[in-house]
Amino acid sequence: MTRALALIRRRLVGSVFVLLIVVIGTFLLLEAAPGDAVDAYIVSTGGDAGMIELLRHSWGLDQSELTRLANYLWALLHLDLGQSVTFSRPIRDVILERLPTTLILMGSATALSFGLGSALGIYAGARPGSFRDRFLSIGSLALYAVPGFWLGLVLIVIFAVGLRWLPIGGIESIASARTGLDRAADIASHLVLPVSALGFIYLALYLRMMRAGMAEAWRQDFVLAARARGLSRRRIVLAHVARNALLPLVTMLGLQSAQMLGGSVVIESVFAVPGLGRLAQEAVAARDTPLLLGIILVSAVLVIFINLLVDIAYALLDPRVGASEAGA
Amino acid sequence: MLAGSRVSEGYWRTGRVAERTEFDHVRFHEAVETPDDLTAVFKFAKPTPFQLIRNALPALSSVVPKHIYESGKIEDNPANNAPVGTGPFKFAEYKAGQYYRLQKNTDYWGKDEPYLDEIIYQVLPDRSSAASALEAEEIHLAAFSAVPLADLDRISKVPGLKVITKGYEGLTYQLVVEINHRREELADLKVRQAIAHAIDKDFVVKTVFLGYAATATGPVPKNDPQFYAADVPTYAFDIAKANALLDEAGYIRGADGKRFSLKLLPAPYFNETRQFGDYLRQALAAIGIDAELVNNDSAAHIKAVYTDHAFDLAVGPPVFRGDPAISTTILVQSGIPDGVPFSNQGGYKNDDLDALIAKASETLDTSARTELYKEFQQKVAADLPLINVAEWSFISVARDTVQNIANNPRWAVSNWADTYLES
Amino acid sequence: MNPLRRFLRTPEALAGAVILAALLTMALAAPLLFPGDPQAIAGPALLPPFQDWSLPLGTDRLGRDVLAELFHGARTSLAVGLAAAAAALVIGAVIGTLAGFAGGLVDEVLMRITDAFQTVPSFLLALAFVSVVGPSLGVVVVAIALGAWTGPARVARAEVLSIRERDFVAGARVIGMHPLEIAFREILPNALPPVLALSSVIVAAAILTEAALSFLGLGDPNRVTWGGMIAEGRTVLRTAPFLSIVPGLALVLTVLGVYLAGEGVVETTAVRRSLS
Secondary structure (H helix, E strand, O other): OHHHHHHHHHHHHHHHHHHHHHHHHHHHHHHOOOOOHHHHHHHHHOOOHHHHHHHHHHOOOOOOHHHHHHHHHHHHHOOOOOEOOOOOOEHHHHHHHHHHHHHHHHHHHHHHHHHHHHHHHHHHHOOOOOHHHHHHHHHHHHHHOOOHHHHHHHHHHHHHHHOOOOOOOOOOOOOOOOOHHHHHHHHHHHHHHHHHHHHHHHHHHHHHHHHHHHHHHHOOHHHHHHHHOOOOHHHHHHHHHHHHHHHHHHHHHHHHHHHHHHHHHHHHHHHOOOOHHHHHHHHHHHOOHHHHHHHHHHHHHHHHHHHHHHHHHHHHHOHHHHHHHHHO | OOOHHHHHHHHHHHHHHHOOOOOOOHHHEEEEEOOOOOOOEEEEOOOOOHHHHHHHHHHHOOOOOHHHHOOOOHHHOHHHOOOOOOOOEEEEEEEOOOEEEEEEOOOOOOOOOOOOOEEEEEOOOOOHHHHHHHHOOOOOEEOOOOOOHHHHHHHOOOOOEEEEOOOOOOOEEEEEEEEOOOOHHHHOHHHHHHHHHHOOHHHHHHHHOOOOOEEOOOOOOOOOOOOOOOOOOOOOOOHHHHHHHHHHHOOOOOOOOOOEEEEEEEOOOOHHHHHHHHHHHHHHHHOOEEEEEOOOOHHHHHHHHHHOOOOOEEEEOOEEOOOHHHHOHHHOOOOOOOOOOOOOOOOOOOHHHHHHHHHHHHOOOHHHHHHHHHHHHHHHHHHOOEEEEEEEOOOEEEEOOEEOOOOOOOHHHOOOOOOEEOO | OOHHHHHHHOHHHHHHHHHHHHHHHHHHHHHHHOOOOOOOEOOOOOOOOOOEOOEOOOEOOOOEEHHHHHHHHHHHHHHHHHHHHHHHHHHHHHHHHHHHHHOHHHHHHHHHHHHHHHHOOHHHHHHHHHHHHOOOHHHHHHHHHHHHOHHHHHHHHHHHHHHOOOHHHHHHHHOOOOHHHHHHHHHHHHHHHHHHOOHHHHHHHHHHHHHHHHHOOOOOOOOOOHHHHHHHHHOOOOOOOHHHHHHHHHHHHHHHHHHHHHHHHHHHHHHHHHHO
16 A cells, blocks of 8 residues: 555656646647637627727737746646636636546446457457457457547447437437436437447457457466366456456556547547537637647646556556556 | 617617627717617717618617626626527526527517527537437427538428528628739739639539529629629639630749649638638639648638738638628728728728728718619629629528528527427 | 568458558559549539449549549558658657666656656647647648657667667777767667557557548648548538548558558567567
8 A cells, every 4th residue: 555655656746747748838839829719709709909909908818928828837726727718717617517528438438448348358368369369359450440530420320310229419418307317318328329439449459458468378377277277268267367468458548548538539529529529629619728728738637647546556456566666 | 678778878888899890880879869768869970871770780789788787897797698688588508518598588578479488509519410410300490501501402301301591681691702912913803803704603502502502793692682783794604714814914824734823711610611612722723723722720710811811812701781881891991900800801902992982881862872882893893802702691401390480581590589389 | 481471471461461552552543543633523513433434433522533532542641641650750769769878867858758748638639739730731740740759759768778788789888989879870770670560550540640630620621631531521421421431441441451461560570589
């Protein structure tokens, strides 16, 4: 446990620097953009030069870059992400409103790809080199080659438009006044397609990693010993081979989180899911720089947090790793 | 009804915030007097044509409640995000990125109105999902061309759905090629004429708009009953003539078949403006002009075209709002400061035209004013400060059960008091 | 047995090689088979496939030849994929080598920067970058490379750390070679093979990212891209689904081909290593 604490402390210190780099880098990048939020705002409302001036001033866009960066960092210390231009609300509120949706989407998709991927990986890895092994491994690779947005479109055409089994998009039936389980079921039905589109693509990663790990494990002494002891094949596969191969998959979970978050931008746009990814796209379209900055920052924090969780889980599961990390 | 004094104050105060630059004339009002509760007298600093006021007010102004707007800065007023008015529906709820909900106003002055209990405006960021949502009976109505034109033919055959082209007569979009006259080549009338001849307007209407548009002849759309002038110079699709004009102008094709290159910026707001950009690039290639497409998002487009003038040709969708003085003359008038969107930022200056515009804005006699604007159309079509290609309006798709829709020229933004659902 | 034959012996690698060869042929033959601008209007709009043999795959919304667009799109996809991967590998190898070789503060700083880039979802970064700088082919390449160089950097650093204490490096120090020269002439070439093993994954990811950017309307409008074709086709998904399905299939096949061939190469070299 102390090892885990030491690990957390070390990671947190490192994370502060990483986040600082992210903030400053992103801030400078977005500053370089031609056209600011006022230009974007004027498109939808219209207004004359005087009004443009007034808006620039009231949104603080007429100050120097450095001043604004300093102000931004200062505000960040107070967990204040600033004011969104398009929503005229604090960015923190806007993001917190959208975050749960993305977390549910990502969590479900990760569960799907991890669960199904590792199960199929065990199934394939139980008999390395067999037909089912090859078939699953190629099949999952083919799935991994599919662009997420395209898979989403195909799923919509088949299941939402053609068969009408599932809703086309959104996160829940609008203003339906459902509550409790009814509402949860409604949300779940809306999530089936986006979660599938996002989850199926990454399934291959877990499947192939599991399979490769198992192929490796089969050759190891303790497996040979178990075979010599006359344990059933089923028991060997589950208790020895698969268990050993599972650990690296946990690391993959952390590494994948950033990719999943990126993938959800497109998936949320295809399925009109009001999550963080769609918000990012809205921010890009509306030139809402502070909002985009906030989203990138929150994503980075999220990725760091997930990786920290994964590391802790790993350290608890496998004492060797934690020891070397914490001791370093 | 609102008390007169509220009308006055409300009008006066929003006047400064909401009105658009192009609507310069009505801004010269000095005061609004309210002798009794049902009368409002508008006073103007200089003569302002009644025709203009009549045409402009419904499009560009709103009446707001005095007790809510009388204190504080208008732009900071919380009611901007939760509007309060006198209409048949009350603002109930807004979920960013998801929907807006309106509720029946039980105190509405119209007898028995409104018929609907609730209206939900669902946000569908993806255009292709509107048609599917209609078919899946998730929504009743998709207005403002939310259903892509390409889907209309198919969807019109779906039982239970109808395609409606009415209800937008007061809102006509014009597909316009904006020209930067600072470019030497484009300052030459022959080159502009050549470009006009190179554009196959019928093809554009047929292919880009799939027939849901009309070809344009000048800056006032054909569907306008008051001002439209048909007797203007026209430019038939004629590649040979366009090439000849360019040769005449002295821009001879080089060894690679190109005469000169330019930057083309299609406005990103509509699928159709982008697609027309793709088409225009091909049309220009046919007459030896090499156009490079530059796609920007809205903010960057506005800045590039209207502030930085970093374009040679741009494709824009200005709106004709029932009177040329509202948002049309500003497209060719000179002396507009940099940075005013949807105005003449192409550096075009024509004293004749400027004088004509100034005169028309002060002409009070309706028929004399109309005549001036007809002359304006002829001059614009002859000198081509910009090229009008097509004009279109929005299309609604609704379920059969929705009744009393599209029954006025601004229906989609009107109050919907008499709209109901047939069960 | 020569490595090429060994490579082609596994059916997966063979399939990958065939797909890539076909793709390369498409890309190279595009200007010969479909000279002129692939975005030129070639016929009536929305012609379904297999109706008119001069336009075998039909036309899109503006009447452009879908087959010509598909061929020219192959060029863009391959060009972007290869260029972005090359850029990512070069940046990654250089930064990884510097960090691993210099150690100390330099290593710490470079690795924190790498962490930072790895922490921001690469697609989000690409989206922000392209929207800021404006969509053109070069910008898209840079945007993708920005999110892809961290993997190679880490691998290169790890390799360099294991190589830098070896005898030949010590020898180079003794004869007085400049540290940078040692880093880039002695160490980097030896650290390269495992870095290059990442290239197929990076190329594949780059092709998919480019497609996703184009799909969101952030591709180069002067070029045909498969993602852009899907985005165009999306508005007529119900009326003319082939307009989205055809380029989508092309993308799937291409990426699959890259993966399969890449795996074949890794397996072949792995076998060779274990033999030597």
